[in-house]
Amino acid sequence: MCEDCGCGDTKLVSLDVHESLLAGNDRTAAHTRAHLREDGVVAINIMGSPGAGKTALLEATAGALAGTRRIAAITGDLATERDAERVRAAGVPSKAITTGSACHLDAEMVHHALHDGIAEGVDYLFIENVGNLVCPAVYDLGQEANVVVISVTEGEDKPLKYPVMFRKADLVVLSKTDLLPALPDFDRAALEEALAHVMPNPRMLAVSARTGAGIEKWINWLEQMRETERPQTAHAHAR
Amino acid sequence: MCEDCGCGDTKLVSLDVHESLLAGNDRTAAHTRAHLREDGVVAINIMGSPGAGKTALLEATAGALAGTRRIAAITGDLATERDAERVRAAGVPSKAITTGSACHLDAEMVHHALHDGIAEGVDYLFIENVGNLVCPAVYDLGQEANVVVISVTEGEDKPLKYPVMFRKADLVVLSKTDLLPALPDFDRAALEEALAHVMPNPRMLAVSARTGAGIEKWINWLEQMRETERPQTAHAHAR
Numbered sequence: 001m002c003e004d005c006g007c008g009d010t011k012l013v014s015l016d017v018h019e020s021l022l023a024g025n026d027r028t029a030a031h032t033r034a035h036l037r038e039d040g041v042v043a044i045n046i047m048g049s050p051g052a053g054k055t056a057l058l059e060a061t062a063g064a065l066a067g068t069r070r071i072a073a074i075t076g077d078l079a080t081e082r083d084a085e086r087v088r089a090a091g092v093p094s095k096a097i098t099t100g101s102a103c104h105l106d107a108e109m110v111h112h113a114l115h116d117g118i119a120e121g122v123d124y125l126f127i128e129n130v131g132n133l134v135c136p137a138v139y140d141l142g143q144e145a146n147v148v149v150i151s152v153t154e155g156e157d158k159p160l161k162y163p164v165m166f167r168k169a170d171l172v173v174l175s176k177t178d179l180l181p182a183l184p185d186f187d188r189a190a191l192e193e194a195l196a197h198v199m200p201n202p203r204m205l206a207v208s209a210r211t212g213a214g215i216e217k218w219i220n221w222l223e224q225m226r227e228t229e230r231p232q233t234a235h236a237h238a239r
Numbered sequence: 240m241c242e243d244c245g246c247g248d249t250k251l252v253s254l255d256v257h258e259s260l261l262a263g264n265d266r267t268a269a270h271t272r273a274h275l276r277e278d279g280v281v282a283i284n285i286m287g288s289p290g291a292g293k294t295a296l297l298e299a300t301a302g303a304l305a306g307t308r309r310i311a312a313i314t315g316d317l318a319t320e321r322d323a324e325r326v327r328a329a330g331v332p333s334k335a336i337t338t339g340s341a342c343h344l345d346a347e348m349v350h351h352a353l354h355d356g357i358a359e360g361v362d363y364l365f366i367e368n369v370g371n372l373v374c375p376a377v378y379d380l381g382q383e384a385n386v387v388v389i390s391v392t393e394g395e396d397k398p399l400k401y402p403v404m405f406r407k408a409d410l411v412v413l414s415k416t417d418l419l420p421a422l423p424d425f426d427r428a429a430l431e432e433a434l435a436h437v438m439p440n441p442r443m444l445a446v447s448a449r450t451g452a453g454i455e456k457w458i459n460w461l462e463q464m465r466e467t468e469r470p471q472t473a474h475a476h477a478r
Contacts, residue, residue: 017256049288050372050401051393077400078373101403103342103373131401133289134317134342134371153392153415154290161316162289162370164340176392182421 025139028107032114032142036125042225043125045141047165048149049158050131053175055083056209057149057218058126062090064212064219065124072118075128076105083128092126093118104136105129111142124222133158137165144225145170152176156187159194166198171205171221178208264378267346271353271381275364281464282364284380286404287388288397289370292414294322295448296388296457297365301329303451303458304363311357314367315344322367331365332357343375344368350381363461372397376404384409384464391415391422395429402437410442410460417447 036043046054058073065071073094075083084096095113097105110127119125127143129136137146148169150158153176159166166172172195180186188206195202205221207214275282285293297312304310312333314322323335334352336344349366358364366382368375376385387408389397392415398405405411411434419425427445434441444460446453 049290049370050397051288051390079402080396080399082396082400101373101377103371130373131288132342132371132373134340134369135374138340151290151392153390153418157319157321158289160319161321163318179392179418179421182418 022138025107028111029140029142032107032111033144035114036119036142036144039120041119041122041125042145042222043119043127043141043143044222044225045127045129045136045143045146046149047129047133047136047146047169048131049133049151049154052131052149052151052154053209054128054131054149055086057173057175057207058087058092058128059090060207060209060212060215061126061218061222062087062092064215065222066091069123070121071124071126072122073126073128074105074110074113074118076109076130078102078130087128093122099130103130103132103134104139105141106139107141123226133162133165137168144228147171147173149173149175150191152179152183152186156190156194159191159198163198166195167200169199170201171203172199173218174204174206176208176210177206177213178211261377264346267350268379268381271346271350272383274353275358275381275383278359280358280361280364281384281461282358282366282380282382283461283464284366284368284375284382284385285388286368286372286375286385286408287370288372288390288393291370291388291390291393292448293367293370293388294325296412296414296446297326297331297367298329299446299448299451299454300365300457300461301326301331303454304461305330308362309360310363310365311361312365312367313344313349313352313357315348315369317341317369326367332361338369342369342371342373343378344380345378346380362465372401372404376407383467386410386412388412388414389430391418391425395426395433398430398433398437405434405437406439408438409440410444411438412457413443413445415447415449416445416452417450 048054071092073087073092076097078099081096084094087094095118097109097113127141146169148165205217207218287293310331312326312331315336317338320335323333326333334357336348336352366380385408387404444456446457
């Protein structure tokens with residue numbers, strides 16, 4: 001814990017505790033993943049800075065999938081249920097996790113949130129993490145894929161400056177492209193170069209939740225996730 | 240440490256460790272603050288999301304204070320020295336702290352960065368924290384004031400969703416106001432209401448580092464910081 005929060009002078013004290021905590025988190029995440037796979041639910045962990053447009057992407061996704069796919073959402077924030085309320089208003093059953101002062105969700109929080117059956121019978125479960133470009137990357141939640149949302153206003157160098165997050169990303173969604181006319185200096189090639197530098201398998205889609213531009217490609221990516229072979233885990237109840 | 244990273248299942252294990260770590264951090268911060276006060280240096284801790292415009296604010300500040308005030312900067316990032324390079328290019332002596340996977344600066348890192356004398360003889364020391372709207376708020380660095388930068392694209396509800404950060408802010412700088420014509424739905428009153436809800440003494444300035452709008456008011460605020468009575472601490476070397 002202290003290790004990934006990085007207090008340099010506390011590494012010796014915290015390393016053992018941290019490793020056992022992460023191992024416990026990973027066990028819970030594996031358990032959740034096994035259950036979700038059994039039930040045919042594709043879980044997507046959506047991460048990004050505060051204000052990157054994670055909730056707006058969920059709202060646009062709800063609209064685009066309405067009538068064809070059943071979806072549910074878990075939204076994480078330090079305080080308020082505003083994101084869950086927004087997603088609910090878009091027609092998606094949603095559960096809020098308020099973390100207090102915690103900068104990320106963990107597998108136990110998600111496992112607990114699933115216990116009331118919100119993901120039963122759905123095709124996709126979207127887990128909107130706490131807005132943060134550092135801490136959430138470390139915690140497996142039981143998802144099939146990590147998506148990092150970055151808006152066109154955040155700067156092309158963010159993947160280089162926050163490599164841990166982007167290294168874990170299966171897909172980067174470049175959001176708020178409707179603002180590009182107001183950003184004459186935005187350099188997409190520089191962003192793609194930065195992503196290529198840190199992502200093992202660089203993939204980026206550009207979208208505007210406001211205008212709907214690019215949402216179809218995002219939906220196609222989600223549908224591809226369903227077609228990917230996902231191994232059934234034998235011992236979902238083994239923990 | 241674990242406490243503010245919020246792993247619910249580890250609170251008992253981590254609470255004692257966390258409290259003693261924070262106490263150690265606070266001692267180092269008090270030591271730094273005493274030294275800086277003795278030397279007439281006003282230290283400002285600049286926090287905010289990745290891409291909020293912290294470095295751009297420093298660049299604009301460098302331009303506005305050139306020839307009247309001497310300033311230095313410490314910039315924190317997980318990786319790269321890009322921010323320090325940008326601030327140096329604006330004529331400001333700058334030292335980069337790269338934190339690896341750590342989501343915030345701490346007092347020890349800042350104290351160490353100051354040891355080569357970068358703040359000697361300056362009027363202002365700007366400490367640009369790691370881009371993060373959660374973790375940096377917990378760590379005193381020895382600053383006189385906390386400034387939180389939030390851009391007009393981040394959403395008016397951020398103070399309610401990240402209250403810990405805004406509760407600690409002495410000033411909020413609303414950045415990138417040049418983008419407002421492209422954001423017809425931006426609701427400044429809603430943002431101010433949210434700030435009033437969480438800040439003990441709500442203060443906000445709106446700026447555009449790109450056009451220079453509002454920078455004069457920001458400079459005035461900085462100058463007021465110099466005029467505030469700051470108690471000299473007797474035992475700067477007592478730790």
